[in-house]
Amino acid sequence: MPDKHTIAQSVNELLKRHGLSVTESRSRILEMFLREPGALSHALIEKKNSAGIDRVTIYRTLQTFTDSGLIHTIPTADNAVLYALCRDACTAGAHHDEHVHFICEKCRHTTCLEHTEVPRIELPEGFRAGSVAVLINGTCNACRE
C-alpha cells in the first residue's frame, strides 16, 4: 500500500487534473477509491465515512467524479450501483471503461479486470454498438480455495 504522502499528492493532483476544486470531502472520498482495490458503493462509502461528510455531499461528489471522468459506474444485477476509479485514459464526457468487471460470489468484492479485453461482438443487422459492458460473476483469485 502506498504511503500517506503519496496518496495525498495523488489525490490533489487527480482532482486538479480533472478541473475540480480541492475540498476536504472530495479528497477524502477520492482517497477511499485510491486505497480500495475494487469498486465502492454509495452505502460502503457512507460506512467508511468517519469524517461525517453529509449524505447529500457524497451523492453530489460521486456525480461530479463521474461527470469529470474520475470514476465510472458499474451496473449490477441487484440494483446497487458501484463506482470505481477510471484508468487515466478517461476524461470528462468520454469514459473508456470497456474492461471486464468481476463480482466475486464469495466476498462480494468487485474487481476491474483492466487488462482483460472485451471481445468484439457480432451484432444482428441494424444494431450499432456504442459502449460494451461485461459483468462476470464467479470466484475471484483471493477466494479460491
Next chain:
Amino acid sequence: MPDKHTIAQSVNELLKRHGLSVTESRSRILEMFLREPGALSHALIEKKNSAGIDRVTIYRTLQTFTDSGLIHTIPTADNAVLYALCRDACTAGAHHDEHVHFICEKCRHTTCLEHTEVPRIELPEGFRAGSVAVLINGTCNACRE
C-alpha cells in the same frame, strides 16, 4: 401481434408449467411481458398497470417470476433493474440468460439478443467465471436512420 386468445392461453400455460398458481395479477403482468418485445422495469409496469394492482404485489410477482425462471433481471448502469422473459430453457434456480442485452440510446428500449452468443472471455489466473452478462449501449435496428 398475437391475438388475445393465444396470449391468454400462453399466460395460463406458462404459469402452470412453472408451478405457479394462476391469479389475476400474475396473468396481467405476465401478459405485459408477452406483449412487450423487450424488457420492462418495475416503474414501467406500474405505469401500464391500469388494473390497479398493488405496488407491493408487483414487487412480489417480479420476485416470484424471477425465482421460478419465468423472467430474468438485466443490470443497467443507471440503477434501474430491468426484467425480461426468459427463453424456454430457463427453469427455477437455473437461469440460462447468457445472451447479450442491448440498450438503445435513442428509444431507451432494451432488447434481448437471444441469438447473439456471449464470447468466452479469458480471465486472469485464479478467477473462475460463473455467469457472464453483456450489456451493449448503442442504436437499435428500429432507430437507425
Next chain:
DNA sequence: AATTAAATGCAACATTGTTGCAAAATTGTG
C-alpha cells in the same frame, strides 16, 4: 486580504423497496 464563485450541510421532500397481517382468491379433494 477581499471578492467571486463553488461546494457543503441542513431540512424537507420524493421515490423506491420491505415487512406483518388480515381479507380474499386459488387449488386440490371429496
Next chain:
DNA sequence: CACAATTTTGCAACAATGTTGCATTTAATT
C-alpha cells in the same frame, strides 16, 4: 360443486435511497 387448506393480495406502516432549495461555509482568483 362446495369445502378446507394454502397461497396470494391489499393495506398500512416502515425503511432505505435519492433529490432539491437555500443559507452558510469554503476554495480559488486578483
